Every structure is written in C-alpha cells, then in structure tokens.
Amino acid sequence: MKLNRRQMLAGSAATLTLGASLRPARAAGVHSDEIVIGTHLDLSGPAAAGMPALRNATELALAEANAAGGVHGRQIRLIVEDNGSQPQLAVRAVQKLIRSDEVFALLNPFGSGTNAATIGQAVQAGTVVFAPWAASSVMHQVAGGSDLLFTTVQNYNTTMNRALARLLPEWGVERLGGIYMEGPFGDLIHAGVTPALEAAGLTEAATAAYRPGDIDFSSQVARMRAANVDTIVAATITRETVGVMAEVKRLGWDDVRVLTAIPGRSTVVARLGGADTEGLYGVGGWRLHSADTTDPGARAFMDAYQAAYGDIPDENAANAYSYTKWFLASLEAAGADLTAESFTEGARQTRHSDFTTYAEAGFENNHAMPELVSIDRIEGGAWVPQTEPF
C-alpha cells in the first residue's frame, strides 16, 4: 500500500497541485554555473530545410550571452532534439529532455502537432515552455492556461481580423473570397475573416480549399473568378502563395486584390514569385530586413550570423534570435535564485523590442502583446509597407 501511494504520487499531476512544498528548492536544469535548456526541431521531416536557420540563430543568441559571462554567472547549454514533425517522436524527445537531461526550459520548439502533444506534459513537469513555433491560442488551450507557457507567435485569427477590419472599408471591398489551406492554419485564418466580414455586414462570396502540397491552383482561382470577387484572402504559405498569384496573373485578372496572411508575407515569396507576385498584399507581423539593411540592430545580427555560419539569415532566424533574446532577458529578470516561479515573475516584468518588432511588447496572460500588424505590398521584388503598424 505504501508503495502504491508513492507510485501514484510519483509521476502524476497530483504532485504538482499538492504543492510547491514538495518540490526541490532548485529547479531542474539549474546548476550553480550552468542552465540546461532544450528544444525539439524537425531535423528529419518535411520542414527540415528551414531548421538550420532556427537552430543557428538560437545558438547564436545563447553564445553571445555566454561570451558575455552568462546570466547571473551561469552559462546556458542548449540540447537540440529531433521531432521529425511527428507528435510521437516529439513526445519521446521531450520525455528525454525532461526526464533524462532535466532541462529547465524548452525554447523555440517547432511545429503545431508536435507542440500540442508535448506542451501539456512539459508544463505539468514544471518545465518552462518559451516561444513555441505553433498557433499560440491553441497552445494555451492545451496547456490549460499554465503560467509556465509563454507564447510569442502572433495569433493568425486576431491579426487577420485586425487587418481586415481596417482594409474592408479602406479598399471598399464588396465581394471577398477566401482560399484556405486544409488544416489548423486555414481554420485559424478563416476564424479571423468571418467576424471581420460580419462586422462590415458582408458575407464571404466564395471559399475554396486546398491541401498542403498542392501545386495547381487553377480550380480555386477559377472559383473566385466565377464569384466575381474583388478581394481574395489567401491562407497560403510560401509556394502556395506564389501558385495563387501565378494563376491570377495567368488569367490576366488585374482588378482583384490578393491578400495573404502572416506566413505568406515572407521574403522568400517575393524572391520565388518574381514578376508573378508583384502587387501581392500581405499582413505583416514583424519587420523585414533585406541583406543590405541599415538598421543597426539588424545589421549587427546579420553580421554576427554571417561570421558564425557563413550564411545570410532569413526572417525565421531573425525571429528565433529575437525570441531567444527575450528568453535571456526573462532569465536575467528572474534573478539569481532561478526557479520556474521566479522565471514566470521575471518574464512578466520584461518589455521586449528589437529590430524585428513593430512596438515594445510585453506578456499579457503569457502571450506577447500588443499584436500589431502592417499591410505590405510587393513592389519591385520586395515587401514595401503600405501602412504604419496598427
């Protein structure tokens, strides 16, 4: 019986609710001269090509902090695991990080399904999760509103809603159509479009769906054309955005505006699309910098990155770097006595702004706020802001 009770207490959530009193004075992964943190990225799956940028930038920011003497005298060590974009693998990676490596925090873990499957476990084990690259509102739902989860990725639904609330009257939109990816991303964008249209007294003139990996968008664009829309919302990522625009251009359809969401507004789209994507509108969530930028913060980052890895960083690298800097600032603010609680306190006091952000941000309900957006347009092969961030 004694054994059973101990068993029950051991791993279960009960321990955590029963209390801080049972927890060791020092948090996992925090040593006198070192803090161990972990992350899981898609090193072997469909998104593997984008991971070196994310990993390099995270390690760059940590290396800079370590070179400057660490945080409160502690060096930071990052352990990188593979999640292959598969939740099962992610669960094993996180179990290793939490149980075997005993990390203090997960920083910049990548993927929607992978994070959804692991965040609950992580916060239950008392591990901080900082800046998961996944839909933020869903992550908070999964974590049950835990204090240990800090999200920095803009919510696609609220940002799209915000952008449309301004654009619908400004552009005089009468008939709006949407092309949505099947999956959480498309669902979220749709959840932003619907209330914006309702508020303007409109309904969606046409909707079309596509599957991740589709390369031909003729039927979707034809449906938009048949409905005679004047604005298309494209919930598309890189290649799909280019595909939609190429189809619009092929039809010679000039009097339609195409607006893509935050993921579609990336420098890669402008570069890949060339003439096809000229005139594409995008909702921006962060500041973009080209390789010849004069912004001092961006310049410093790009030079440091290039010196370390011999490569020009993309915007994912910039974001990973920015989030890592924020994480470091939170560690700093937590003070020398680092526990999950003191980190939470510290992170909530921090204010963050750098070369990627539109405005100074802080954590409200553990999510980075305010979520400002800007409307950009591709002109001459580069994104040009059409509005001040709002």
Added chain:
Amino acid sequence: MRFDYHTAYRQGFALLPHTSDRVLYGLLIALLLAVPFFASTYLLGELGYVLILCIAAMGLMVLTGFTGQVSLGHASFVAIGAYAHAWLMTQGLPFALSLPLAALISAGAGLVVGIPAIRVSGLYLAMVTLAFSIVVEQVIGLWRGVTGGFMGMLVPNPELLGLSLSSPRAFYYVCLFFALAVLLALLNLMRSGIGRAFVGVRDSEAAAYALGIPVKRVKVGAFGLSAGVTGLAGALMAHHIGYLTPDAFTLLLSLDLVLMVVIGGMGSLRGAILGAILISLLPRAVAALKALLPEAMARQSGMEIFVAGAVLAFFVLFEPMGLNGRWLKLRALLESFPLYRRDTFRRQKSYMRSERNR
C-alpha cells in the same frame, strides 16, 4: 545438438517445447516486470512506447507476414483506434471498457476495408490501403465534432478502479500487459486452424481454395484481426501522445510499420517485435551517433532518413529473412556449436513454400 523425443502429438504444438526455453523466457518476463524498479522514468517511457509499437507491428504482421496482404495504410487503423478510444473516454466510458471497444471499432473498419480489398492484390492492394489512409486522415481533419479537427483533441488520463495509470511506471505495466496478451493470443491463433488458413492463403490461394479454405473470408478476417490489434496499439498510443492531431498518423507511420515487419522478418511474431524495437530505437541511436560525429556532419539535416534507408537496404541485401532469420541462425550456431554446417540455411529447391517462413 538436441533431438526432440515426442511421446504424444500435442507435444509437437507446445509453444515452449524445451525447459531451457521456458527458463529463458521466464527470466525475460521477470526482467521486464522488474525494469520499473531500477530504470529511470525516461527509460520507462521509451520502453512503453516500444511495447506499443510492438503491438502495432504484430498487428501488421498478421496481415502482411502471415496472410501475404500488403498494407501501406496501417497508420489509419492506429488513428481509428486512438481517436475511438479518446472519444469514448471523453463520453465517460471507463478505460478498461473503452480500450477493447476502440479495438473493436478499428477491427470493424478493417472489415470494411477488407471487403473491397480482397478483390485486388499486390501493388493494387497497396494502393487501395494507401488511399484508405488518405481518406481517414481527411475524415479526421474534417469531422470536428468527434475528432476536434486539425486542432486536435485532448486524451483523458487513464484510470483503473480509481487508480491513475498515467505515471510512467503504471503505464509501462499497462503496455507490457497488452503486449504480452496480444503476443500470446496471436501465437495461439497462428498455430490453430485459422492461422494455418492464413498461411495457406499467403502461399497459394488456389491450393488453399482446393483444400476447402474460404479464401475471401479468410482474407477479410485477417484484415479485421490485423486492424483490431493495430487499433489496440493506437488506443495505447493515444495516451502516449496525450493530445491527438491528424499529423500523428501520416504515411510516415505506415511506412515505419512496414519497415518493422520487413526488417523484423516476414511471417514471425518474434520478427515483428525485433523489428519494432530496432525501428523505434533507430532515431535515438542516430542521435547518439551524431554526438560522436564531427560538428559539420552532425548538423546536417536528413541524417535520420539516410540511416533508416541504409539499414533497410542492408537487410534487403544481406539478410532477406530479417532480424528473425538472423536470430534463428545465431541460435542454430550456438546450439550445434562445434558441428555447425555453413549451408544449414541455404535455401534449397522446394515445392512446399508453406513451411518456408516458419
């Protein structure tokens, strides 16, 4: 060398005919039961997952290894089992009832696929099962009311008689119990008339039909049984993942299962288990390997795929009988040590293929 001296026909059917087998397998089970008392919780979690994959691989082995029906869509049965179990538990059904029901639902789905699938074989069957898995993935994504759509659904914690089973140790025992139960059930089934019928259909449909085996019913039955076992693994996997999204059950999982069965060795449950252990520990092994490699190589992405492909190619080229075949050879070598003949396992011209994969 050892020669069996049987005094009754039943002795030929014994699962563990020799005392040494009984002692060794007994020790293995004792070890598996004792693991939680000295292993770290991390290792327990890993072992639990390996056991779940063992169950799934045994499920596919029934279909592919014993009945000779290819399936590239077994991840969909894992998914059906997982979602059915999670949904039933959110409806308030207890764990102990929901688990077998989920397996039954998955078996039902297997029967439904089996009925059209028996009309085709070989590559075409692979295509039908692949199409089925794509359909299932879509249905899961769009059936929001039950599955939570692409956003996913939370899996309730498992409980039995008021005791939580979600601790790594308890969950390990749950997985071990089901893995052993499935293994015993399938071992017995495969040496019964039904199992013989499966093997008969695999080796020659015409001969099986001539012997009075209802070929179509056997095939559909194998689909149902295989789907049920795989669905049981799915239900356990739901607890392993904790939060279900459709991307847990993609083609990658199906291919992993096929790899387990092929590398393990067709037509043997031991092969399924060995294959599951190898494939599930491969990512960990690659991660460990990376630590030893020079920095520039270790940072290359795609290492995992390369190693998995190399292992598969290695087995196809050098050990077509899989891990199980290698195991049998090793055992024969040990048992007959000084007298081992190199050509013992060289395949000879045979007209009776049925016994080839025993």
